[in-house]
Amino acid sequence: MVAEGFKLSPVLLLLAVLAGSMLVGLASRSHKGGYYLVSGRSIGPLGIGAAIASNWMSAASFLGIAGVFYLHGYFALAYVIGWTGGYVLLLILMAGQIRRFGKYTAPEFVEARYDSTVARVLSAVITILISLIYCVAQYKGIGLVFAWMFGFDYTRSLLLGTAVAISYLVVSGTLGAARNQQLHYAILIVCFIVPLMAVAGKLGYFWAIPQLGYGEALHDLAGDTGGSYTFPWTYATPYQWTALCFTLMVGTAGLPHVLSRFYTVPNVRDARWSVVWGIFFIGLLYWSAPAYAVFARIWEGGGPVADPQAARAVADIIVIKAAEWAGVPTWLTGIVAVGAIIAAFSTVTGLLITGAGAFSYDIYYRLINPRASERQRMRMAKGATLVLALLVVFVAVEPPGMIAEITAVAFALAGNTLFPVFLLGIWWDRTNKYGAIAGMLTGLGLTVASLLPGEAFPLLAPTSSALIGAPLVTLVMIIVSLFTPPPPESIRKFLVEKVHAP
Amino acid sequence: MTENQQPPRKPDDELRVNFFRPRPGFMRKEVRLIWAMLAGWGICTFGFQFLLVVMQRNEAGESALTDASFFGFPFHYWFSGQSLILWFILLCLVFNLAIDRLNEQYRKRK
Numbered sequence: 296m297v298a299e300g301f302k303l304s305p306v307l308l309l310l311a312v313l314a315g316s317m318l319v320g321l322a323s324r325s326h327k328g329g330y331y332l333v334s335g336r337s338i339g340p341l342g343i344g345a346a347i348a349s350n351w352m353s354a355a356s357f358l359g360i361a362g363v364f365y366l367h368g369y370f371a372l373a374y375v376i377g378w379t380g381g382y383v384l385l386l387i388l389m390a391g392q393i394r395r396f397g398k399y400t401a402p403e404f405v406e407a408r409y410d411s412t413v414a415r416v417l418s419a420v421i422t423i424l425i426s427l428i429y430c431v432a433q434y435k436g437i438g439l440v441f442a443w444m445f446g447f448d449y450t451r452s453l454l455l456g457t458a459v460a461i462s463y464l465v466v467s468g469t470l471g472a473a474r475n476q477q478l479h480y481a482i483l484i485v486c487f488i489v490p491l492m493a494v495a496g497k498l499g500y501f502w503a504i505p506q507l508g509y510g511e512a513l514h515d516l517a518g519d520t521g522g523s524y525t526f527p528w529t530y531a532t533p534y535q536w537t538a539l540c541f542t543l544m545v546g547t548a549g550l551p552h553v554l555s556r557f558y559t560v561p562n563v564r565d566a567r568w569s570v571v572w573g574i575f576f577i578g579l580l581y582w583s584a585p586a587y588a589v590f591a592r593i594w595e596g597g598g599p600v601a602d603p604q605a606a607r608a609v610a611d612i613i614v615i616k617a618a619e620w621a622g623v624p625t626w627l628t629g630i631v632a633v634g635a636i637i638a639a640f641s642t643v644t645g646l647l648i649t650g651a652g653a654f655s656y657d658i659y660y661r662l663i664n665p666r667a668s669e670r671q672r673m674r675m676a677k678g679a680t681l682v683l684a685l686l687v688v689f690v691a692v693e694p695p696g697m698i699a700e701i702t703a704v705a706f707a708l709a710g711n712t713l714f715p716v717f718l719l720g721i722w723w724d725r726t727n728k729y730g731a732i733a734g735m736l737t738g739l740g741l742t743v744a745s746l747l748p749g750e751a752f753p754l755l756a757p758t759s760s761a762l763i764g765a766p767l768v769t770l771v772m773i774i775v776s777l778f779t780p781p782p783p784e785s786i787r788k789f790l791v792e793k794v795h796a797p
Numbered sequence: 798m799t800e801n802q803q804p805p806r807k808p809d810d811e812l813r814v815n816f817f818r819p820r821p822g823f824m825r826k827e828v829r830l831i832w833a834m835l836a837g838w839g840i841c842t843f844g845f846q847f848l849l850v851v852m853q854r855n856e857a858g859e860s861a862l863t864d865a866s867f868f869g870f871p872f873h874y875w876f877s878g879q880s881l882i883l884w885f886i887l888l889c890l891v892f893n894l895a896i897d898r899l900n901e902q903y904r905k906r907k
Contacts, residue, residue: 372877379882380842386889387834391896507879510869517871525871527849527858537843567896571889578882585878724814787812795814797823797903 300446305629309444312482312633313463320473340565342477344572347556348580349480351573353429353642354436356580357487357635359699361617362610364588366697367530368523371588373540374699375581377706379574380540381547386570389548392721393557394566395794400558400649401551401713402657408720408790410783411728412661417735419657421712422551425705426650427687432701433639433646434691439612440632440639450692456636457688461681464644479641484579486634490618490627491583494590497621506582512589524592538759539703545765546706549714552649584614591617611698643684651679696757703758707745710761711738715769721794723773724787730776738768823903827896834892841884849873 338346356378363371398404401422406415437460438453445452467474492502501508517525527536547553560566591613609616614635618628655676660667667675695701712735719726719734744752745760754763781787813820819828852860865872870879 369874369877372874375878376842376881379885380838383834383838383885383888387831387838387892507868510866510875513870513874514866522859522863523857525874526863527846527873528853529857533846533850533858537846540842564897567893571886571893574882574886574889578886581882582879722814722816724812784812787814790814791812795824797900 302444302446302625302629304626305444305632308626308629309633309636312637316474316479316482316637317463317467317470319475319478320467321470338477340568341572343556343560343565343569345480345576346476347553347569347573348576349476349483349641350556350645351553351577352480352483352580352638353702354433354635354639355699355702356577356584357483357638358436358439358611358614359432359697359702360581360584361587361614362612362697363699364585365591365610365613366606368525369527369529370531370536370539371585371699373531373536374543374703375584377540377543378547379578379581381544382570382574382577384544385548385553386567389554389717389721390557390566390570391563392794393554393717394560394563395796396558396721398558400555400652400657401717402653404554404720405716405731408786409726409728409731410786411732414728414731414735415657416662417732418713418716419653421708421735421739422653422657423650423683425551425709426646426653427683427690428705428708429702430643430646430650430683430687431690431694432698432705433643434687435611435694435701436635436639436698437643438691440615440635443612443615444629444632453688453691457684460640460643461684463640464647464680474641479637480576483634483638484576486630486637487580487614488583490623490631491586491590493623493627494587494618494621497623498590498593500590505586506579509586509589512586512593516589516592519596534754535756535759538754538756538762541765542707542710542759542761543703545710545714545761546703546708549709549712549717550706551653551709551713552645554713554717555649587614587617591620594620607697647680647683648676650683651676654679654683700758704742704746707758707760707764708738708742711742711764711768714761714765715772719769719772719776721790723776724790725776725781726772727776727779727782729779730772730774733775734768734772737771738764741767823899826899830892830895830899834888837888838885841881845873845876 360371360374360378363374393404396404396407398407402415402419405418406412409415434453434457437456438449441447441452441456441459442449445455447455488506491505495505495509495512496502498512500512513525523529527533531539557566560569594617615628615632618631619625655672659675660672664671696704715734715738716731720731741755741760741764745755745757745764810820814824816828819825849858849860849862852862854860860873862873862876863871867875868879
């Protein structure tokens with residue numbers, strides 16, 4: 296898609312950052328056996344908040360959001376609000392209770408709450424699907440940025456990027472490098488904001504706090520486009536906006552790798568307070584992301600997009616293009632490219648490990664070989680990581696949409712399945728395994744239906760199906776639960792005495 | 798599913814966890830707080846979009862809210878793109894403070 300020759304300084308920068316973080320990881324390596332990256336020293340809400348943010352920031356935040364802004368203006372705010380407001384839902388409805396539940400993964404929670412292997416396996420399958428979809432979006436980002444850096448075509452860059460990502464995962468895994476998430480967050484946010492300041496400065500706008508100061512650029516742009524860029528419903532109807540925003544919110548509160556952050560926090564109070572910092576740290580990036588897109592539009596002369604096809608092709612790396620177009624030096628542009636790759640790498644690592652863990656512990660160990668030793672399960676997890684990684688490449692060769700859109704599908708799936716299962720599991724003692732299983736199947740079906748080609752279900756967009764899906768699945772769970780026997784008393788007791796204790 | 802038959806007392810009240818019928822005491826207060834937070838979350842996020850629709854002059858959504866300028870931004874853009882994130886942080890802050898107080902109150906009482 297974009298090949299303009301090899302760029303030395305960004306490549307060197309990438310190598311330096313990868314090697315550097317590996318060294319720091321080795322130096323701060325904790326106790327052994329860290330295949331599951333759930334380290335948990337007591338670092339307080341601020342540190343955990345940074346970990347939440349670094350865990351969260353992926354190619355979708357780094358590249359995707361600005362890309363949607365570039366194409367769709369105000370519509371893209373549905374992403375920004377959805378991906379921050381979801382944490383409010385997570386905090387007020389679930390965070391503390393999940394922490395008190397004391398399980399480590401989503402399938403473990405499901406089994407403990409619903410006392411059913413079927414429900415556990417189903418939630419494991421959903422976890423794997425979410426990981427796969429989410430990863431496709433990350434791979435697309437990796438492929439595009441590698442293409443920009445190395446000047447190869449997209450497919451070759453994708454393969455190269457995958458190879459680098461997997462070798463990084465394997466090497467740091469075998470060396471047992473821990474990941475310092477606070478450092479990781481600091482690198483990411485600097486990588487995002489410093490080049491943005493340079494862009495703002497080059498184009499003659501207020502550069503010191505560009506995320507608060509790009510309003511003037513927005514006004515200029517609104518003037519050039521007769522306002523259409525900033526008007527609320529130029530690119531999408533109010534229904535589309537609301538459906539997308541709601542889907543991303545409930546998806547956030549149902550995403551396995553987000554939820555699992557809360558199991559590992561030392562105590563409930565820290566779990567709650569860390570969310571405040573988490574939203575703030577995520578917000579720092581989300582306040583800034585639209586600015587890249589706006590500056591790119593300004594540089595292009597401000598009018599309506601001349602060639603929609605070409606605009607769509609560059610949208611997902613508009614963050615890099617904005618810097619390049621504005622005349623920012625290549626090494627400085629390289630910083631934002633490296634940041635995007637680091638964000639995508641770490642997200643891919645986390646997702647593949649979550650997916651592989653779900654396969655080896657919740658499906659293989661539970662269903663296929665209950666007598667598997669710890670070593671066998673570990674080998675299974677490693678094998679599954681590679682298989683999942685390769686599966687993702689197949690889909691990512693022909694990416695089905697923009698980075699943010701693909702990611703949103705993963706959120707829709709989580710919002711249609713795991714969100715209701717967690718919500719009712721925590722807030723209604725009468726929910727039973729039949730309800731949970733029926734709910735997850737309904738949610739899965741709904742998500743698949745939304746992906747069907749054509750306008751079979753006009754109100755169910757692939758990115759936005761949970762506005763209808765989540766309430767519907769909740770209803771299905773309630774009805775099915777009421778018509779089947781209540782869950783064991785021990786579970787209800789646990790819910791009252793432990794999970795909902797003051 | 799015979800092992801989960803209820804003992805003679807009314808277990809439904811003892812073991813009840815229901816968001817819409819919370820037991821009196823800690824849980825009822827907690828749920829009340831959650832409702833207040835949900836209202837603040839929903840009204841500012843979706844209510845504002847609804848307001849944009851109500852006030853719009855044309856299909857694109859042009860209105861007094863998009864004409865007005867605030868901090869250098871068109872008002873509606875500033876509200877959705879910048880202030881809402883701050884509002885979310887504030888909601889979480891208030892929720893945490895309130896829950897901390899509630900916890901303390903009920904832990905002492907036990």
